[in-house]
Amino acid sequence: MDDVDWSGLFHAVGPACDTPRHLAALLGDDAKAFVDGYSHLWSTLRREGKAWPATAPTALLVVELLDNPLLGPDDPSLPDAMLAYLYAVGVAADLGDRAVEIRARVEDRAPELRAWTDDYLSADADGRARMWQDGTGLGELVLDQAALACFDLVPAFLRRTLPHLASERARCRTCAAAAVGSLARHPSASAQRPALLEQLTSMARAADSSYDLATILIAIGHLGGDTRSWLTDPHAGVRGCAALAPDLAGDDTADRVLLGLAQSPSAFGESFGDMAPPLQFQFKPYQDLLTSALLWRRWTATGIATRR
Structure with missing residues (x-):
């Protein structure tokens, strides 16, 4: 210091x-x-x-x-x-x-x-x-x-x-996953990302709480990973976090999930019960993320249609 x-x-x-x-x-x-x-x-x-x-x-x-x-x-x-x-x-x-x-x-x-x-x-x-x-x-x-x-x-x-990421505590592993999801976007980490995505995906499959799973899915999405497997998860919050992955723009199932949540934003937060929504939403409210994701996807779809 x-x-x-x-x-x-x-x-x-x-x-x-x-x-x-x-x-x-x-x-x-x-x-x-x-x-x-x-x-x-x-x-x-x-x-x-x-x-x-x-x-x-x-x-x-x-x-x-x-x-x-x-x-x-x-x-x-x-x-x-x-x-x-x-x-x-x-x-x-x-x-x-x-x-x-x-x-x-x-x-x-x-x-x-x-x-x-x-x-x-x-x-x-x-x-x-x-x-x-x-x-x-x-x-x-x-x-x-x-x-x-x-x-x-x-x-x-x-x-x-x-x-x-290998902590004995599940919640520590989850917080580390969130941190890695933002830090590994740095250009110097491009070569590490495939291995990190494999590790995060393994963590997601092993997660034993919806909160941890949803948090890890956002991290996977931040690094360009594939979260399609969770778009049909029975938990609304998990589906929403999977659908937010930027690489799923234009995916019909992901867009339907986001549209459904946008029509009832409180359903997303309430799906986690007494828990707060995933860590990432402490810094940007999930309503803002849902709105910005939908606007981006509509703009992208319009751009694609125009180019075609």
Whole structure:
């Protein structure tokens, strides 16, 4: 933690000088400080799907927390929360081919971005709010720079996440699958994806809860895997998560599943009973995902028809 100049970084609620203290509290025995620290962890990540300058160094520490025995020795679910954080980092860092263009813009305007950040850090809360509306676009480019920093670290995050796919705890395996589903979209993981998809598909077939199965199916879909086998599953939530796979666009059965769920969105959430919907929906509500998937598929179908 001491290797990071936190004074030059900011997160969702301001300068990141408080981040080291909050992260250290995750390994302490002060219950209130732990709760504050856990809440703060998420403030370092994103607003509207964006990474912040404090996100990348925080995520580097989170992968260390994954295997730290001092992290909630009496609560084995805390590593699951760290994996959920890495899933969200993977989503924020999912730049794909855009990374080349973003890197060029960031490098071209690096002095301006540093100056904007320095001004932002020295401003009060009202001043910081005004800077997002200053018309220069530099603030958004600073966030692009933060996403790029995460993008560059994704291979390391993926490497540290993969062992948790073999955890003794089913829920930990499921959270690891979700994280892998976002992190392995990185271009550097293209050669790994076939083996990862085979492993995730095996996990899905062995899953003994609808929640775990649905979560793993979303991860398979994120990596371009085939989820057709689950489109007729008796569980509505499982069918919906299988149908969301982007590669099933144009599949009549998948489209019917999504249309049915869109007509009664509450049925999807209610299908999991007392459980919350799968981990991925903590970051984007399932109603939004259903709507965007349907709109994308209709647009794609129209485009295909036009080309024909």
